[in-house]
Amino acid sequence: AASQSSFPAPEQKIVNVAHRGASGHAPEHTMLAYELGLKMKADYIEIDLQMTKDGTLIAMHDTTVNRTTNGKGAVKDLTIEEIKSLDAGSWFNTRNPGKAKEEYVGLEVPTLEEIFQRFGRSTNYYIETKSPALYPGMEETLLELMDAYKLTGVNGRSSNVIIQSFHPDSLLIINEMNPNIPLVQLISTPLLGEAAEAQLNSIKQYAIGVGPNLNRINQDYVERVRNNGLHIHPYTVNTEENMRKALDLGVTGIFTDYPDLFDQVIKDF
Ligand code: G3P
Numbered sequence: 001a002a003s004q005s006s007f008p009a010p011e012q013k014i015v016n017v018a019h020r021g022a023s024g025h026a027p028e029h030t031m032l033a034y035e036l037g038l039k040m041k042a043d044y045i046e047i048d049l050q051m052t053k054d055g056t057l058i059a060m061h062d063t064t065v066n067r068t069t070n071g072k073g074a075v076k077d078l079t080i081e082e083i084k085s086l087d088a089g090s091w092f093n094t095r096n097p098g099k100a101k102e103e104y105v106g107l108e109v110p111t112l113e114e115i116f117q118r119f120g121r122s123t124n125y126y127i128e129t130k131s132p133a134l135y136p137g138m139e140e141t142l143l144e145l146m147d148a149y150k151l152t153g154v155n156g157r158s159s160n161v162i163i164q165s166f167h168p169d170s171l172l173i174i175n176e177m178n179p180n181i182p183l184v185q186l187i188s189t190p191l192l193g194e195a196a197e198a199q200l201n202s203i204k205q206y207a208i209g210v211g212p213n214l215n216r217i218n219q220d221y222v223e224r225v226r227n228n229g230l231h232i233h234p235y236t237v238n239t240e241e242n243m244r245k246a247l248d249l250g251v252t253g254i255f256t257d258y259p260d261l262f263d264q265v266i267k268d269f
């Protein structure tokens with residue numbers, strides 16, 4: 001069943017999504033990055049999900065811990081205990097000397113449950129099922145946690161969570177389990193022009209919106225998405241110029257590493 005009629009109403013405010021937390025300022029997918037995102041007035045914190053060997057959902061973009069921790073290996077081959085022993089902040093200081101802070105040293109990889117415990121219903125979460133083929137059952141585990149922390153809502157509008165994925169199969173599993181959960185289909189290369197219509201028509205059967213790459217869309221595409229009653233939240237919009245471009249195109253929200261900058265740009269718009 002489609003849920004696009006519910007959350008959020010298209011006339012509502014343009015949403016500011018803190019991509020991996022305020023990841024332009026602090027190490028992505030750490031509690032500090034999420035806290036900073038919310039301090040910077042983001043409406044949602046974006047969380048990429050991976051699942052450990054022993055079935056715990058964690059916040060991490062890559063399928064391995066190599067880039068964002070001091071460890072090595074695939075998440076699916078590591079236990080939560082092993083992942084919790086890693087330093088998920090020091091890499092940021094090395095990569096961004098101008099933004100380095102002592103407090104980032106030794107930050108842990110958060111589990112999804114710890115994030116829900118920390119913020120509860122005080123914010124909204126924009127959660128991505130990453131590599132779902134590697135992690136059978138990740139959708140069920142995600143929905144169980146959302147229910148346990150009362151984030152599911154009784155309809156799309158009251159849900160504290162939007163679930164996004166590049167993988168339609170993963171979104172369809174979720175839609176089958178609970179058609180009220182708002183879903184967003186990520187698309188790296190959307191079909192443009194008339195060809196967009198069939199793709200959008202299929203997406204709107206289960207999703208409330210699309211998340212395309214900003215570099216691959218145009219005015220015509222945004223109009224077609226909106227005319228289909230769908231939201232459009234392009235990624236990843238980090239410069240003032242691109243933020244203005246996205247707003248001029250008529251998007252209903254963006255993913256950004258700099259929610260503070262977008263908050264300013266929206267005010268002037
Ligand atoms: O989820 C939107 C955007 O984050 C998709 O790209 O690679 O940053 O997850 P990625």
Ligand code: CA
Nearest residue numbers: 046047048128
């Ligand atoms: Ca993502």
